[in-house]
Amino acid sequence: MPESRSRGVRALPGAVRSGRERVTGVFQRRFPTVAVTGMTGVGKTELVDHLCGRPSKDGTPEAGSAVLERRVRRGSRLQGFRFRVVPGANAATRLGALDEVFYDDPVDGVLHVVADGLATGRRTAGTTGWADVDRDEQRERELEDWTLTAHRIASMAVRRGRPIWLIIVVTKVDLFPDAIEEVVRSYSPGSGTPFGDKLDELRALAGAANLSIDVLPACSHIEKGGAISPKQRDRYLAALEARMAQLAGHV
Numbered sequence: 602m603p604e605s606r607s608r609g610v611r612a613l614p615g616a617v618r619s620g621r622e623r624v625t626g627v628f629q630r631r632f633p634t635v636a637v638t639g640m641t642g643v644g645k646t647e648l649v650d651h652l653c654g655r656p657s658k659d660g661t662p663e664a665g666s667a668v669l670e671r672r673v674r675r676g677s678r679l680q681g682f683r684f685r686v687v688p689g690a691n692a693a694t695r696l697g698a699l700d701e702v703f704y705d706d707p708v709d710g711v712l713h714v715v716a717d718g719l720a721t722g723r724r725t726a727g728t729t730g731w732a733d734v735d736r737d738e739q740r741e742r743e744l745e746d747w748t749l750t751a752h753r754i755a756s757m758a759v760r761r762g763r764p765i766w767l768i769i770v771v772t773k774v775d776l777f778p779d780a781i782e783e784v785v786r787s788y789s790p791g792s793g794t795p796f797g798d799k800l801d802e803l804r805a806l807a808g809a810a811n812l813s814i815d816v817l818p819a820c821s822h823i824e825k826g827g828a829i830s831p832k833q834r835d836r837y838l839a840a841l842e843a844r845m846a847q848l849a850g851h852v
């Protein structure tokens with residue numbers, strides 16, 4: 602740097618200079634890459650659209666990969682974050698995509714999205730209740746999907762030289778507004794549910810120091826006349842973003 606410029610910088614008032622250093626620090630830091638997993642229809646795409654601050658242009662994957670790359674829009678809280686969404690539909694592509702984000706090019710954190718059996722949940726036309734059999738079936742599928750993903754997270758955490766973080770995102774809470782706490786608890790470590798047991802296993806395998814686990818409610822879509830207001834939805838998303846920023850050290 603030319604002498605005159607470096608002197609110019611030194612001559613800046615302290616507050617400005619430290620602001621400048623802060624900015625430089627942000628640029629030097631490595632921005633996190635986050636895997637987004639969970640079975641089809643659970644709400645991954647819609648969630649990531651919100652976190653990125655823009656809708657996907659029906660995101661086409663990179664050549665030779667099923668993983669959808671999404672980046673956060675400038676100026677948003679998670680600026681610089683990169684999301685890698687693992688598609689859930691096709692079993693074969695899904696396995697390859699899981700390998701890609703957990704082995705080939707490991708991520709810094711994971712959002713595993715669940716919806717308590719409401720992956721494709723819709724109120725059946727002409728009825729007021731849920732098709733309970735379908736919901737239970739979908740809970741089973743969610744659990745199978747989680748088992749598969751949890752194994753990969755465990756081995757990544759073990760191989761990785763630095764800690765990784767996992768957030769279980771319990772989404773579509775607008776569809777069970779009176780049971781949010783209870784459902785969130787059922788997806789938590791130590792809950793004694795099948796999902797919770799797998800989470801405990803995962804933590805034991807990975808080692809608590811290698812893996813942090815959070816469970817947060819979310820909602821990224823508002824159905825007309827639904828139980829969650831847009832303001833409440835935004836609060837859920839803001840809390841999720843704040844936690845992610847904290848886990849990634851971007852506070």
Ligand SMILES: Nc1nc2c(ncn2[C@@H]2O[C@H](COP(=O)(O)OP(=O)(O)O)[C@@H](O)[C@H]2O)c(=O)[nH]1
Binds near residue numbers: 643772773775
């Ligand atoms: N009620 C409700 N529906 C949601 C929510 N998030 C996503 N959906 C809907 O669930 C369906 C599947 O969402 P999508 O993001 O495509 O799921 P993906 O297959 O995991 O990417 C879509 O019809 C979404 O509009 C939510 O928070 N609440």
Ligand SMILES: [Mg+2]
Binds near residue numbers: 645646647
């Ligand atoms: Mg999708």
